[in-house]
Amino acid sequence: MDGNGRWAKTRGLPRIAGHRKGVENVREIVRMCGDKGVEYLTLFAFSSENWRRPDREVQLLLELFSSALNKEVGKLHKNNIRFRVIGNVQRFGEKIVAKIAKAERLTSENTSLTLTVAANYGGRWDIAQACSQVVRRAMEGEIDAESIMPETIEPYLSMYGIPEPDLFIRSGGEQRISNFLLWQLAYTELYFTETLWPEFDGVEFDKALESFARRQRRFGLTGEQVEAARHA
Ligand code: IPE
Ligand code: MG
Secondary structure, eight states: OOOHHHHHHTTTOOHHHHHHHHHHHHHHHHHHHHHHTOOEEEEEEEETTGGGSOHHHHHHHHHHHHHHHHHHHHHHHHTTOEEEEESOGGGGOHHHHHHHHHHHHHHTTOOSOEEEEEEEEOHHHHHHHHHHHHHHHHHTTSSOGGGOOHHHHGGGSTTTTSOOOSEEEEOSSOOSOTTSSTTGGGGOEEEEOSSOGGGOOHHHHHHHHHHHHTOOOOTTSOHHHHHHHHHO
16 A cells, blocks of 8 residues: 555645545445455555654554554444454554454454455565474474475465465555565566555556456466366
């Protein structure tokens, strides 16, 4: 969800006003997922590199995250949405950690949308933390170090149990992954748009979904094989 700061700047507003607008937009996009048949939405809210921003901005972002947890979780639950947070959340402090745990518990049985927020998340961090669990299990003799496969590591990744993403959308004009779901994006369709996150609306969402629908996903096969399988 990139482009909040620039959205604010072009309006002569402080960056935090852009982040506030960004949160409002999350609400809209989450609402639209239902209509569009999207069952899993994962939002990159705060990366492990974002701590390097000016202290004041980091502090305001944390306050915004905390107040969004207070205000939105009840509504998510009412809408049958399962809410999860992935990332190294300990660094946000006890209060936020407790709120996250409570929200995850409350909504864990919900069945419409699964909404995952990545906060203090990094794709490399995720793979590293999974590896340290795998190593621990190997030392306990539960895993054979000689036969580690991707499937051995997967259960320890923070997105375990959630299908790999079909579509990745990055707003704000940059064309890079920036340490998002590195492992899970292996076969994901990538979509980049100049539109700044606060302006990424239903029309933009549809454009992304239409672009996705036009693509042939081959997963290593030839185009002919995919077509033959489709008609079989
Ligand atoms: C939001 O957009 C992403 C967050 C880290 C919260 P930015 O804050 O990166 O906005 P730009 O790139 O400065 O426009
Ligand atoms: Mg940015």
